[in-house]
Amino acid sequence: MKKKFETRAIREQAERSQHREHSVPVYLTSSFVFDSAEHGQALFAGDMEGNVYSRYSNPGTDEFIRKICLLEEAEDGIATSSGMAAVFASIVGLLKSDDHILVARSVFGSTHQILTQLLPRWNITHTYVDIGSPDSWEAEIRPETRMLFLETPSNPGLDLIDLEFAGNLSRKHNLILNVDNCFATPYLQQPGHYGADLIVHSATKFIDGQGRTIGGVVVGRKELIEELRFFARHTGPAMSPFNAWVLSKSLETLSVRMDRHCANALALARFMEEHPAVEWVKYPFLPSHPQHRLALRQMKQGGGILVFNFPGGFATARSFIDRLEMLSISSNLGDTRTIVTHPASTTHSKLTEEERLAVGITQGLVRISAGLEHIDDIISDVAQALDH
Numbered sequence: 001m002k003k004k005f006e007t008r009a010i011r012e013q014a015e016r017s018q019h020r021e022h023s024v025p026v027y028l029t030s031s032f033v034f035d036s037a038e039h040g041q042a043l044f045a046g047d048m049e050g051n052v053y054s055r056y057s058n059p060g061t062d063e064f065i066r067k068i069c070l071l072e073e074a075e076d077g078i079a080t081s082s083g084m085a086a087v088f089a090s091i092v093g094l095l096k097s098d099d100h101i102l103v104a105r106s107v108f109g110s111t112h113q114i115l116t117q118l119l120p121r122w123n124i125t126h127t128y129v130d131i132g133s134p135d136s137w138e139a140e141i142r143p144e145t146r147m148l149f150l151e152t153p154s155n156p157g158l159d160l161i162d163l164e165f166a167g168n169l170s171r172k173h174n175l176i177l178n179v180d181n182c183f184a185t186p187y188l189q190q191p192g193h194y195g196a197d198l199i200v201h202s203a204t205k206f207i208d209g210q211g212r213t214i215g216g217v218v219v220g221r222k223e224l225i226e227e228l229r230f231f232a233r234h235t236g237p238a239m240s241p242f243n244a245w246v247l248s249k250s251l252e253t254l255s256v257r258m259d260r261h262c263a264n265a266l267a268l269a270r271f272m273e274e275h276p277a278v279e280w281v282k283y284p285f286l287p288s289h290p291q292h293r294l295a296l297r298q299m300k301q302g303g304g305i306l307v308f309n310f311p312g313g314f315a316t317a318r319s320f321i322d323r324l325e326m327l328s329i330s331s332n333l334g335d336t337r338t339i340v341t342h343p344a345s346t347t348h349s350k351l352t353e354e355e356r357l358a359v360g361i362t363q364g365l366v367r368i369s370a371g372l373e374h375i376d377d378i379i380s381d382v383a384q385a386l387d388h
């Protein structure tokens, strides 16, 4: 019988070294030695499998990639120094000049910058389509469209995209379906089951889960990953072997942490929904979320992030944030510590007001990444700040 996700995340480990270590070892070495000149030649020629140099591969980094592949049920992958390096590689490593990307509006801020400020230099163009009207997407597909890129749930709007729909559309038009699965993690949602060809993660967030490292990973179909591996080897966004070790260990506790993140986020969302100072709350597993049924269908739980809106705009959001005593004010998410962010003035400040409103980022919007503290303490801090 195939072992469950929780067990695989802990028990599956590549071969042990001759030291028979129980935990995953770390390999801090920039290069590897050859047995002979001939051996070196064979490794470089690709006639033989083996490690040469840690920009190409490293046993610890490979262990992390293998583990993500196992959890996403993907064929192969590459690990990168950050989530953005993963996003960038997954696009530029495959597309060429004159190609076009269909993008579900509401992508991570830096992804938006890559699409609008960098890719046009190489004449790779994109069209944003609205998450709320998937029926309009097909009409935007052109002969030169090669990829459909999306995030679900989106950051910070927490809008969902029907992955089954996206998978069918991509198959019909022969598009590479590329899904940023950062918010859900493979524990809550596996886009590969719906036909995603590539899945990218910022491992910085829930995969590390403890606010220590920056990292990224792309997994997916073998032939696409081969191209990405060539791109990564020669352009050099390699993940540090130390970070790979940290992240491999993190994966062993992913399910336990996500269960707590999700339970805390849901409880906090329910509390917020009842509070008179809050105009509205959005969380995928609240019945009030416009796509609640889709959330129940494609996600195991609602995730660790919730957003809510103050009718008073920036001034109210700001005074709420400044009155918090325990929660952290930061732009990160997916940490053990509950983090509060004002997207309009931080993570999404580079967008125009019009671009922000198109993805639901109002001046009164506050994002909370529910941490692993006791829910009573989280709610108590939020309550005292709201009551002011």
Ligand SMILES: *Cc1c(COP(=O)(O)O)cnc(C)c1O
Pocket (backbone or CB within 6 Å): 082, 083, 084, 085, 087, 108, 151, 155, 180, 182, 183, 201, 202, 203, 204, 205, 214, 215, 216
């Ligand atoms: C944070 C984030 C990224 C970027 O990852 P880094 O590790 O910060 O480079 C990409 N996509 C989403 C959805 C994110 O939240």
